[in-house]
Amino acid sequence: MKITFSEIEAGKSSYEFDVEPAEMRFDFPDAQFQQRVKAAVRAFASGDEIIIDGTVETSAIMECSRCLADFEIKLKAPVKLIIQRNDEMQDDDTGDENFDIVSKSVNEYDLAPYCREQLLVELPNKPLCSEDCEGLCPVCGGNLNETHCDCSIESDSGHWEKLREIFKGGNS
Numbered sequence: 734m735k736i737t738f739s740e741i742e743a744g745k746s747s748y749e750f751d752v753e754p755a756e757m758r759f760d761f762p763d764a765q766f767q768q769r770v771k772a773a774v775r776a777f778a779s780g781d782e783i784i785i786d787g788t789v790e791t792s793a794i795m796e797c798s799r800c801l802a803d804f805e806i807k808l809k810a811p812v813k814l815i816i817q818r819n820d821e822m823q824d825d826d827t828g829d830e831n832f833d834i835v836s837k838s839v840n841e842y843d844l845a846p847y848c849r850e851q852l853l854v855e856l857p858n859k860p861l862c863s864e865d866c867e868g869l870c871p872v873c874g875g876n877l878n879e880t881h882c883d884c885s886i887e888s889d890s891g892h893w894e895k896l897r898e899i900f901k902g903g904n905s
């Protein structure tokens with residue numbers, strides 16, 4: 734995902750990337766990245782700054798937090814990065830993820846680390862295979878999206894409430 738500053742200063746205004754997930758070096762235990770990562774950005778130079786604007790997208794496999802099934806989630810993140818070419822402030826941590834400073838002697842810049850972080854931010858904390866995922870049966874552990882077991886029907890009809898009262902009565 735490399736851009737070249739001299740190309741941009743000479744008028745190259747867009748880049749498209751389509752790379753293997755391995756090239757992104759995703760290191761995130763809760764998501765598996767198996768699909769290619771595509772990015773399309775516009776680039777232009779303004780003084781000592783290179784402005785990058787576009788999107789990056791791919792998909793990941795995550796485990797549903799309700800039914801524990803693996804599902805694919807599509808990810809699309811904005812790419813909005815300003816790279817300042819500055820020899821006085823190089824290697825400074827700007828504290829702004831959308832702003833980076835590199836030495837003027839650097840001519841090539843790899844967008845992969847930035848794009849990786851942008852994609853990871855898009856991952857949900859509580860992944861759901863679908864908004865109305867029915868989860869697992871608390872009794873038999875069956876996936877209620879795929880099968881409706883007898884125990885879930887009984888619990889719906891209130892039999893479990895009655896059983897609980899009987900057990901409570903037995904203990905006292």
Ligand SMILES: [Zn+2]
Binds near residue numbers: 797798800801863868
């Ligand atoms: Zn689910």
Ligand SMILES: [Zn+2]
Binds near residue numbers: 885
């Ligand atoms: Zn069940």
